[in-house]
Amino acid sequence: MATLKELTGKKELFAGGHRLCSGCGIPPIVRLILRSTEHPIVASTATGCLEVGTSIYPYTSWRIPWIHSAFENTAATISGIETAYRALKKRGRLPADKEIKFVAFGGDGGTYDIGLQALSGALERRHSFLYVCYDNGAYMNTGIQRSSSTPFGANTTTSPVGEVIPGKQEFRKDLTKIVIAHNVPYAAQASPHNWKDLNNKAQKALAINGPTFLNIISPCPLGWYTKPEESIEIAKVAVDTCFWPLYEVENSILKVNYKPKEKRAIEDWLKMQGRFKHLFLPNNKWMIDKFQEYINKEWERLLMLDGKQV
Secondary structure, eight states, X not given: OOOHHHHHTSOOOBOSOOOOOTTOSHHHHHHHHHTSOSSOEEEEEOSSHHHHHHOOTTOOOBSSOEEEOOTTOHHHHHHHHHHHHHHHHHTTSSOTTOOOEEEEEEEHIIIIITTHHHHHHHHHTTOSOEEEEEEXXXXXGGTOBOOTTSOXXXXXXXXXXXXXXXXXXXXXXXXHHHHHTTTOSEEEEEOTTOHHHHHHHHHHHHHSSSOEEEEEEXXXXXXXXXXXXXXXXXXXXXXXXXXXXXXXXXXXXXXXXOOOSSOOOHHHHHTTOGGGGGGGSGGGXXXXXXXXXXXXXXXXXXXXXXXXXX
């Protein structure tokens, strides 16, 4: 696997000067993904923060062939491009040994919710591409509305804390588990705070001939009500509390990539973010207890599957 020196010495394919927020988790994720292959790479992005912040006409941050598609169909778009590539090689319009990699980027809104159908179809058809979900847990680009990835108890504009409800009442959808159920050759969860783990997973995913998937937690100072300079630390605490376990499924074998020596309480992650401050009121302590119980149950389930076929 590449060293940090080797990675930093590579050509930058994602230019600075974009309009993404200070402290946003997306730029380091995209930069590292694009540096994780030696082959030419083509990307598509769903509507969302990444697309809006990097393609304000007449400027672009993409130093690779890139296409923006609608909220719901970035997986379908990259499928079409990958199919055209194979057709051109078959007809001799591209050299037979020419290898190009294909990546689709989507936020949790464009992946867990609006784009799930297109993603499922592309995975089922076995297109050769990597799908990257940068998961910031809400529709941050359009006003911080809840998504099915929004954590339990979070205050959003469509799950507002007030007299009616104390934040979102449902636990987040387990998208990684859904993708694994498609029997893809590789799927994993990662975090930008652990660049080596993320790079290793991206390299694996891009080297495979077939559909692969990375679900990456992406801190959002705007919607999480956090300080930009604390984003990477917050991502680390999400992993240390096991809210966001680092694991991978390769050829149906699940491997937990990081096991905290001492699992931190979910409270440590919640108290770093303004969207959860109401949970620390005395009458809402039951929500933290319920959250912790859910985390414990999911972590134990994951440990039981470690090293086994899923």
